[in-house]
Amino acid sequence: MSDFLAAEKPILQRLKEEIPGAHVLPMGDLGGLQERGQVTPAIYLSIVTTTPKNTRTPHSGQLMRQVWAVTVVARSYRDVKGGSGAREQAGPLIHQVITTLSSWAPQVEGDTYTPLCMPENEPHQVDHSESGFIYYTLFFNTEFVI
Numbered sequence: 001m002s003d004f005l006a007a008e009k010p011i012l013q014r015l016k017e018e019i020p021g022a023h024v025l026p027m028g029d030l031g032g033l034q035e036r037g038q039v040t041p042a043i044y045l046s047i048v049t050t051t052p053k054n055t056r057t058p059h060s061g062q063l064m065r066q067v068w069a070v071t072v073v074a075r076s077y078r079d080v081k082g083g084s085g086a087r088e089q090a091g092p093l094i095h096q097v098i099t100t101l102s103s104w105a106p107q108v109e110g111d112t113y114t115p116l117c118m119p120e121n122e123p124h125q126v127d128h129s130e131s132g133f134i135y136y137t138l139f140f141n142t143e144f145v146i
Contacts, residue, residue, distance in 0.1 A: 005047060007113055007142060010106040011068060015043055018100040022093060027069070038133065041093050042073040048139065061145035067119065070097050071137045086134035094136055101140050116140040 008026065015024045023039045027046030046069050053063040072093050076085025098118070105115040118140055125137040 002110075003108075004050070004146070006108040006111060007066065007068070007106040007144075008045065008047065010108060011101070011116075012045055014100060014104060014106075015045070015070075015097070019043065019093070019096050022072075027071070038073060038075070040073055040075040040133070041089065043093070043097060044071040044073065045069070046071075053143070063143060064146055065141055065143050067122070068116070068140045068142070069137050070101065070140065071135055072097060073133060073135055075131075075133045077132055083128045083132070083134060086128070086132055090134045090136050094138065097138060106142060111144055114143040116142050 012024055012026065015022075021041065023042040025042065025044055027044045048067040048069045050064055050066045053065055072090055074086050074090035074093060076089050078085030101116045102118065103115045106113045118138065122139045124139070125135075127135040129135075
């Protein structure tokens with residue numbers, strides 16, 4: 001393994017191919033963005049954590065666990081205060097993200113990743129804005145040997 005974050009590119013590619021109606025971007029693109037310039041629907045990908053597991057592989061490599069965050073962004077001008085319009089737009093997109101990534105393994109030449117799965121004890125994060133946006137963050141785990 002020569003690129004510790006190598007899973008990012010195939011995950012982004014998978015989302016782009018399977019969910020063509022959304023803007024799929026790495027999280028770095030969200031950094032300085034203001035809501036008035038935010039494109040929707042959008043999906044942002046970012047690495048959250050990488051932790052070593054206490055298990056060594058048969059070849060003495062270190063087993064690592066990565067957690068990736070996928071943030072779905074939607075907006076609706078209907079029911080801006082209550083957010084029901086944004087939730088109606090986000091719901092199908094959230095479902096597509098889950099079905100697209102669950103049980104799929106990133107393919108990186110020379111590396112083996114376990115299929116992505118949603119962690120049991122990692123609550124999803126939901127934020128609403130006063131201007132009708134919803135930000136729904138899902139988490140996915142994968143493991144690999146370094």
